[in-house]
Amino acid sequence: MSAPDFELPDTEGVRHSLSGSDAAATVVYWTCNHCPYALAWEDRMHAVSRDYAERGVRTLAINSNDAERYPGDSLPAMAERVAEEDWPHPFLHDESQEVARAWGAERTPHVFVLDADLNLRYEGAPDGDYENESGDAEWVRAALDAVLAGDQVARPNTEAVGCTIKWR
């Protein structure tokens, strides 16, 4: 299944699309500023981004939460966080929530791993326990290792665990 393309702005106004990249694999994950599950897993996702960038993996984070009811998830709040935390990848704003709906994203975090042809190869949680940092986003890493090796992903689906996306 090929992932739906999108074009979204990051926290500096630069627009990013899914297509047009020569990445060997792409990680797209939904996150936000206020969800404790997303916050608990965020460092692990950043470590994946840093560790796999040199192997040609592109990582994009997306926030689709309704910023009117949740101003902490507004674009300025996203930009402030990216600057403070030195994010290794773009943090995109899906203001219309259309991308989240097109992808079937439901929670924060909700992780999708795509191969070089932008086919979906993994969907779910980073690992099995938000509390245990030693989990190290192992499900995402295993999916990426398989995709980069040209193998099947042994566990292509897990249950995304976290706060629901805050729809309008």
Add this chain to the structure above:
Amino acid sequence: MEEAGLDPATIELREVETEDDAARESFPGSPTIRVDGVDVAEAGPTADSPLTCRVYRRRDGRPSPLPDPEDVRAALVSRA
């Protein structure tokens, strides 16, 4: 609760479904655990709307959707 000499059957589970309900209950987010009406943990960063998950900090500083078990235990013992 049993450790603290309290009866688990006395737990009251209350669902907060609307912002009006949240305002009436002074509900800061989910979950909120109160012992005799007193919150077991200090609130983390305030959520914009109470109808979402609450951010707690474990004693080692990690963000968590749940309070540190030691904070819950201490609150129960103090009320036993």
